[in-house]
Amino acid sequence: MVKLTDVAKRAGCSVTTVSRVINNYGYISEKTRQKVHKAMSDLNYQPNSVARSLQGKKTQLVGVIFPSIANPFFGELVENIEAQLFKAGYKTILCNAASDKEKERTYLQMLMANQVDGIIAGAHNLGIDEYKKTGLPIVSFDRKLSDNIPIVSSDNFAGGSLATQTLYDHGARHIYFIGNPVLDGHPTQKRLQGYRQKIQELGLTAHIHPAQFGESLELKEMAIKELLQFHQVDGIVATDDLTALTVINVAQQLNISIPDDLKIIGFDGSRYIQNYAPFLSTIVQPIAAISELLVKLLQERIAHPNNELKENTFQLPIKLLSRKSSQ
Amino acid sequence: MVKLTDVAKRAGCSVTTVSRVINNYGYISEKTRQKVHKAMSDLNYQPNSVARSLQGKKTQLVGVIFPSIANPFFGELVENIEAQLFKAGYKTILCNAASDKEKERTYLQMLMANQVDGIIAGAHNLGIDEYKKTGLPIVSFDRKLSDNIPIVSSDNFAGGSLATQTLYDHGARHIYFIGNPVLDGHPTQKRLQGYRQKIQELGLTAHIHPAQFGESLELKEMAIKELLQFHQVDGIVATDDLTALTVINVAQQLNISIPDDLKIIGFDGSRYIQNYAPFLSTIVQPIAAISELLVKLLQERIAHPNNELKENTFQLPIKLLSRKSSQ
């Protein structure tokens, strides 16, 4: 590995001078600058960012903690975040937390040990305390961690509400919500609340059919089959697109016609779903905007770790993608 | 940040001793070991891996270069790779190359600068030379980079062949291949070759309908529409599942019944497709095995960078997932 001293030797100057032209500060004569540049490219020199970091410089490394990126929504979100981080000069350390507390804890330690500049957390099984202990700038997607951690999410409440209204407008009167019924600060909750409120406004009765996020497909299918067979239902607000697709698949098995007998609308609206499930209506989250904001907020936190936050909750607008399944 | 000297001070010994117990070498009395451990946990000490790396230790960082992880197949693959790397004690730096040469080049430089221990390359727009210049251990998924870089892939040839045979067995006689027709070392090629050979064995005529990987959905749809409307076709081998889904969507628009009028089979078989497109037949790549092998090979390269490779090509067996669309 070629290093600073090699460049200095070849350029016929001191390491300080070389460092100066690299970091571009202090006074250097144009001639020296030229010489140094030439030496660097001759030797194909790459500053060692490990050494640089040790010196107290930033590592330009960011930990991105998410559940499964095999899920197209998270895949697309992480892809966008990575792109934004790259644009801002950061490298992304991918931490797939899944629902493994121990793994998440280990990752947190690794991130500290690697002196990352910050963390974007899109899932957490761990409590606030373990995150606080890192002492690192953190921003969060969709989950509240603590008061002084900015949280970005879509307007889940409006989404739940809009989905419900949409089904109603197309004639549904027995509208069910499929999702996680437990109140735990999970974003699904706001979707559910939006649903509840709208149902009430419309003078209908709320029905919540449980389906956990991490649940196996088989269990979900069973639960959905039970719903479709034994309940009077003509509209479904699904907590996410994958659940919606499962409903559609089960409905097909049961010869229930969508949208004639049953209207359904999902949530998330990844490009992937938009392209390859073109019949599915869905509430679209603004993935690009979310990513941009997450990275922007993180940069602010990194620049001013101790600033009080004037605002810690950012809700981005969702929009309806109306397709066949709800019409 | 608490550091070695702090621990040493609290434990009442020298940094050397502390370092010894951390790295667990040399002789240390049990009593000292206890004291040090206590001091470490009292202070919640985390070794600084930046400093450690500077000292010549490995960074335990691996660059993972892939095209879009929003694509469920790559999403699942990268997720599996990340899991394997984690198990082996590595952190994953996610590099989404897309088709941006400049970005890929920059990433390569960053990876060098960060002293990563190795690279897993699942896409490359750049030539071998730029990769070789890094001097880093590399393993590749699905693309040949150079003779001394191990390449892991599925048995694409067998896949193409098996897909074709399957369609034939179910009665198709006008079987088209949709994919990239250019011969460029892209894995698609082997799928195509498998198709060609099988078609020949069966005494049929080969028809290749072009569709590029990175192409926009609209263009793909147009090309497919043209195919379905103006050609006599009763079977399609698609180069990947997403293309297959597009065919199905277009067929539906054109009121072509699948599998009655047209049988189709895709390629990749991510869990996602298996779960949410349950009607689609596909050739399943063994994602878990691929990931495992990639990481294992990379570890070998890291351990012995200069060993000659006795074998540089690893083809993992595919299998058929037979569903409605091809029956």
Added chain:
DNA sequence: TTGTAAGCGTTATCAC
């Protein structure tokens, strides 16, 4: 405008 040298937090080589 340029150079010398101390220091970042570890590990490793000696010496005791």
Added chain:
DNA sequence: GTGATAACGCTTACAA
């Protein structure tokens, strides 16, 4: 068994 101390490659006072 344990402890000084040089070294890793770089940045940055401080001198010149």
